[in-house]
Amino acid sequence: MSESAERDARHKARMQRKKALIDEKIAQAQDEYGLLLVHSGNGKGKSSSAFGMVARALGHGIKVGVVQFIKGAASTGEETFFRRFPEEVSYHVMGEGFTWETQDRQRDIAKAQEAWAVARRLLGDESVGLVVLDELNIALKHGYLELDAVLADIEARPLLQHVVVTGRGALPGMIEAADTVTEMSLVKHAFKSGVKAQKGIEF
Amino acid sequence: MSESAERDARHKARMQRKKALIDEKIAQAQDEYGLLLVHSGNGKGKSSSAFGMVARALGHGIKVGVVQFIKGAASTGEETFFRRFPEEVSYHVMGEGFTWETQDRQRDIAKAQEAWAVARRLLGDESVGLVVLDELNIALKHGYLELDAVLADIEARPLLQHVVVTGRGALPGMIEAADTVTEMSLVKHAFKSGVKAQKGIEF
Numbered sequence: 001m002s003e004s005a006e007r008d009a010r011h012k013a014r015m016q017r018k019k020a021l022i023d024e025k026i027a028q029a030q031d032e033y034g035l036l037l038v039h040s041g042n043g044k045g046k047s048s049s050a051f052g053m054v055a056r057a058l059g060h061g062i063k064v065g066v067v068q069f070i071k072g073a074a075s076t077g078e079e080t081f082f083r084r085f086p087e088e089v090s091y092h093v094m095g096e097g098f099t100w101e102t103q104d105r106q107r108d109i110a111k112a113q114e115a116w117a118v119a120r121r122l123l124g125d126e127s128v129g130l131v132v133l134d135e136l137n138i139a140l141k142h143g144y145l146e147l148d149a150v151l152a153d154i155e156a157r158p159l160l161q162h163v164v165v166t167g168r169g170a171l172p173g174m175i176e177a178a179d180t181v182t183e184m185s186l187v188k189h190a191f192k193s194g195v196k197a198q199k200g201i202e203f
Numbered sequence: 204m205s206e207s208a209e210r211d212a213r214h215k216a217r218m219q220r221k222k223a224l225i226d227e228k229i230a231q232a233q234d235e236y237g238l239l240l241v242h243s244g245n246g247k248g249k250s251s252s253a254f255g256m257v258a259r260a261l262g263h264g265i266k267v268g269v270v271q272f273i274k275g276a277a278s279t280g281e282e283t284f285f286r287r288f289p290e291e292v293s294y295h296v297m298g299e300g301f302t303w304e305t306q307d308r309q310r311d312i313a314k315a316q317e318a319w320a321v322a323r324r325l326l327g328d329e330s331v332g333l334v335v336l337d338e339l340n341i342a343l344k345h346g347y348l349e350l351d352a353v354l355a356d357i358e359a360r361p362l363l364q365h366v367v368v369t370g371r372g373a374l375p376g377m378i379e380a381a382d383t384v385t386e387m388s389l390v391k392h393a394f395k396s397g398v399k400a401q402k403g404i405e406f
Contacts, residue, residue: 048255059280
């Protein structure tokens with residue numbers, strides 16, 4: 001083979017490898033599968049962004065499951081609104097009466113596990129396209145639930161099901177497992193300049 | 204007056220001033236008025252968080268107005284869903300066919316001003332408790348609208364009306380005017396690891 005023919009062959013082989021790589025990347029990017037999204041940080045918008053996604057999903061005719069791990073942490077407005085659509089949204093407010101670190105830890109763990117049982121049922125339901133696990137990060141941070149067990153159940157969900165986990169202080173393992181992590185940071189807050197919590201905004 | 208009586212009188216006066224100050228602070232904190240919230244940053248959740256607030260407001264029986272300054276920037280899912288409630292949500296998608304910097308700037312400015320006319324009408328309507336100005340920051344950043352005129356109209360809104368402005372690159376004057384500013388930052392994104400945009404999540 002002449003030097004020039006050899007160079008052409010090398011070039012062709014390189015281009016073929018390149019094309020194969022690009023084709024593979026395109027194929028990968030076409031893969032549609034359920035995402036695990038985590039909303040963390042100290043700012044506002046972690047839960048409301050999840051509830052905006054609920055609206056988005058409902059607009060696409062996707063059924064939704066919501067488990068609130070801490071009663072009162074999210075807006076009663078959202079609950080009232082989404083309960084209007086019992087056929088489309090399976091809404092569960094759990095975690096009532098957590099005593100946190102202060103009192104009866106065993107009771108709190110039992111309550112959290114009760115909530116997780118509901119979440120697990122939704123994570124096992126193929127007809128549910130989006131599961132919101134509101135404030136789950138808090139229950140994990142307090143050690144009320146085992147991260148490994150929680151992640152295993154999330155991993156085992158139907159292929160196309162999306163999951164949104166909210167709450168400040170996401171554990172490193174949760175961030176590791178997530179496809180998308182958004183940190184909501186507070187830049188400026190009206191409370192600090194003396195405005196009380198407002199219906200429709202804060203709760 | 205004896206030295207001790209004088210001291211008592213001084214103490215009493217000081218305590219009265221202190222009480223007046225505290226009362227005033229409590230009164231201030233009780234003030235309920237419409238907030239201006241800004242969602243900015245490069246992360247996800249700026250618009251979906253605003254739409255979560257729409258759900259929250261609707262749950263409280265509050266009427267909502269939405270103006271999307273950039274067609275296609277927000278989810279069609281949210282639009283489809285909230286258009287189910289025409290009595291409760293006044294939904295406007297504007298900004299179709301922006302040419303951005305590239306082509307016909309005068310036409311883009313005219314389109315943005317058309318959108319602002321709709322926003323202005325909502326900002327003048329006492330029956331609307333929450334106005335979402337989705338991607339307004341982008342129109343301002345491109346200079347399609349005058350910040351001062353926009354802020355003047357926002358300032359002049361009904362006392363109890365809340366406004367949410369979304370979009371990356373919020374101008375300093377917008378941040379200055381806001382009661383609450385949340386920065387959504389991207390920590391990790393599935394796209395970067397080769398997952399395509401997904402219905403119900405990204406749009």
